[in-house]
Amino acid sequence: MLDRVESCMESIVEEVGSEYVEKLYKELPKGKRLRAKLVLKVADNSEEAVKLAAIIELIHAASLLHDDVIDDADMRRGVASINAVYGDKSAIMLGDILYSKAYFKLVEFKEDIAKIISNAVALLSLGELNDVRLSQNFSPDEDEYFEMIYQKTASLIEASAKSAAVLSGLDADKFALYGKNLGLAFQIIDDVLDIVQDAQKLGKPALNDFKEGKTTLPYIYLYETLDEEGRERLLSLYKKDLSQKDVKWIKESMQKSGSIERSIDRAKELGYEALKAIEDQNRDSLKGIIKDMIERDF
Amino acid sequence: MLDRVESCMESIVEEVGSEYVEKLYKELPKGKRLRAKLVLKVADNSEEAVKLAAIIELIHAASLLHDDVIDDADMRRGVASINAVYGDKSAIMLGDILYSKAYFKLVEFKEDIAKIISNAVALLSLGELNDVRLSQNFSPDEDEYFEMIYQKTASLIEASAKSAAVLSGLDADKFALYGKNLGLAFQIIDDVLDIVQDAQKLGKPALNDFKEGKTTLPYIYLYETLDEEGRERLLSLYKKDLSQKDVKWIKESMQKSGSIERSIDRAKELGYEALKAIEDQNRDSLKGIIKDMIERDF
Numbered sequence: 001m002l003d004r005v006e007s008c009m010e011s012i013v014e015e016v017g018s019e020y021v022e023k024l025y026k027e028l029p030k031g032k033r034l035r036a037k038l039v040l041k042v043a044d045n046s047e048e049a050v051k052l053a054a055i056i057e058l059i060h061a062a063s064l065l066h067d068d069v070i071d072d073a074d075m076r077r078g079v080a081s082i083n084a085v086y087g088d089k090s091a092i093m094l095g096d097i098l099y100s101k102a103y104f105k106l107v108e109f110k111e112d113i114a115k116i117i118s119n120a121v122a123l124l125s126l127g128e129l130n131d132v133r134l135s136q137n138f139s140p141d142e143d144e145y146f147e148m149i150y151q152k153t154a155s156l157i158e159a160s161a162k163s164a165a166v167l168s169g170l171d172a173d174k175f176a177l178y179g180k181n182l183g184l185a186f187q188i189i190d191d192v193l194d195i196v197q198d199a200q201k202l203g204k205p206a207l208n209d210f211k212e213g214k215t216t217l218p219y220i221y222l223y224e225t226l227d228e229e230g231r232e233r234l235l236s237l238y239k240k241d242l243s244q245k246d247v248k249w250i251k252e253s254m255q256k257s258g259s260i261e262r263s264i265d266r267a268k269e270l271g272y273e274a275l276k277a278i279e280d281q282n283r284d285s286l287k288g289i290i291k292d293m294i295e296r297d298f
Numbered sequence: 299m300l301d302r303v304e305s306c307m308e309s310i311v312e313e314v315g316s317e318y319v320e321k322l323y324k325e326l327p328k329g330k331r332l333r334a335k336l337v338l339k340v341a342d343n344s345e346e347a348v349k350l351a352a353i354i355e356l357i358h359a360a361s362l363l364h365d366d367v368i369d370d371a372d373m374r375r376g377v378a379s380i381n382a383v384y385g386d387k388s389a390i391m392l393g394d395i396l397y398s399k400a401y402f403k404l405v406e407f408k409e410d411i412a413k414i415i416s417n418a419v420a421l422l423s424l425g426e427l428n429d430v431r432l433s434q435n436f437s438p439d440e441d442e443y444f445e446m447i448y449q450k451t452a453s454l455i456e457a458s459a460k461s462a463a464v465l466s467g468l469d470a471d472k473f474a475l476y477g478k479n480l481g482l483a484f485q486i487i488d489d490v491l492d493i494v495q496d497a498q499k500l501g502k503p504a505l506n507d508f509k510e511g512k513t514t515l516p517y518i519y520l521y522e523t524l525d526e527e528g529r530e531r532l533l534s535l536y537k538k539d540l541s542q543k544d545v546k547w548i549k550e551s552m553q554k555s556g557s558i559e560r561s562i563d564r565a566k567e568l569g570y571e572a573l574k575a576i577e578d579q580n581r582d583s584l585k586g587i588i589k590d591m592i593e594r595d596f
Binding site for chain 1: 314316318319361364367368385386387388390391392394395397398399401402404405406409412413416417419420423424426427428430431
């Protein structure tokens with residue numbers, strides 16, 4: 001079924017009528033297609049679900065293009081990013097093209113579905129803007145972190161589950177709650193992996209988030225447990241190129257303080273809340289998405 | 299009526315629920331609101347027309363935000379651009395937020411109207427991408443120029459007139475043709491002004507387009523009339539910081555070769571074609587827009 005989503009995405013891109021756009025599009029890494037899987041599982045693989053999944057994945061791809069420009073990222077999932085190869089200008093415009101073609105297709109759906117998705121795009125753009133602002137200073141505020149990751153990541157995953165539920169006449173609120181909690185857990189795990197996974201597997205440098213100024217949950221929890229001296233050391237490394245010694249200190253402090261484990265526990269908790277939201281909804285396949293995410297080696 | 303469009307735009311931006319976004323939005327120069335005026339004139343100032351005009355102007359504002367990032371522009375209509383003051387990241391994200399909120403409102407209209415507008419946004423993003431590509435080399439190809447300015451500028455003006463006509467039950471094709479020709483003429487005049495108007499009035503440096511690598515119509519016509527030596531000199535100045543002497547030479551060559559006049563004539567011709575398209579449509583007020591644009595001192 002994911003193959004049909006890929007074909008649908010390609011045919012929407014072909015409609016632009018530009019070989020250059022097709023060429024750039026083909027260089028984008030496909031990723032996990034989490035949002036498409038979610039739509040297909042909720043909406044039981046219907047024809048309309050394939051189209052909705054394709055639209056949402058195009059929107060997600062557009063947001064990553066702009067995200068990489070914003071983060072000055074050279075790599076995306078282990079391959080060179082479009083902005084690194086073709087420049088920021090092309091990446092911004094390819095993002096705008098994918099967004100607008102996705103919207104062009106989206107308006108073929110009922111107004112409520114179109115509104116769920118377009119509202120999520122506004123939230124995710126706002127989340128990126130807030131991410132940029134929060135990245136100016138070390139900001140160990142858990143509430144701000146959760147608000148930002150809700151906007152930046154969870155809102156579109158929430159919208160995927162919710163819109164697919166509307167499409168299939170299911171309980172939209174329950175699936176929205178599932179999607180929201182899945183999205184929050186997903187971002188926390190992503191933030192943990194930035195610390196515990198090796199650079200090669202990540203396809204980007206280790207502790208990249210911290211260097212970019214992002215105060216992710218493990219750093220917030222670490223900061224809470226550090227004494228004055230430790231806090232000063234952590235703050236002195238914020239946004240800096242880290243030596244091997246610094247990297248080692250951060251990773252060891254994370255393990256010792258239990259902030260990695262506490263972050264993973266928080267993600268698992270959200271995962272269970274997601275499952276609870278849809279326990280009476282007869283969608284066992286959605287459990288697998290949660291389990292794949294949280295039951296793994298870190 | 300334009301005041302009501304401004305209020306409507308502001309209330310859409312307020313819905314984002316971010317004071318920072320409102321602050322940035324208020325710093326955007328308002329511009330001529332050509333697209334809003336057009337919608338209001340075609341659709342006879344109806345309530346729905348005000349909303350449609352607001353949506354289109356938000357889309358236009360979003361495209362200018364990305365445009366300024368792409369052009370590394372420090373100024374927009376004589377005031378500092380958002381990217382210059384708050385950085386590219388904020389400008390890109392504010393653009394994405396305005397786009398998505400505009401789409402959020404757009405889906406409240408009938409599907410055909412939503413499709414006209416979203417298709418135009420895909421075209422204008424494609425036009426920007428092509429503009430970036432064409433700006434890599436001096437490209438004196440009139441067809442390429444017209445295709446690019448159709449995409450980049452005329453498509454949204456065409457969509458404004460067309461969607462407003464659909465809204466009012468008027469002949470959509472005729473108003474689309476009016477809008478398209480108006481948009482093409484408008485861009486040519488803009489490109490002429492970059493050469494003939496002084497820097498202060500423009501709010502950007504003189505001959506800025508040429509420095510940015512844009513081969514606009516007057517340059518294409520000039521190139522056609524130059525001898526080998528002149529062509530070499532022109533090409534040697536392409537994308538360079540120009541001395542007073544170079545600026546003087548380009549401006550005088552433009553006048554002498556008649557390429558400015560020929561460009562203005564081309565714009566006037568398109569203006570008349572625009573008027574002809576709607577001559578039986580009982581919309582005399584639309585004539586004023588064309589006349590204001592082409593009957594002026596250069």
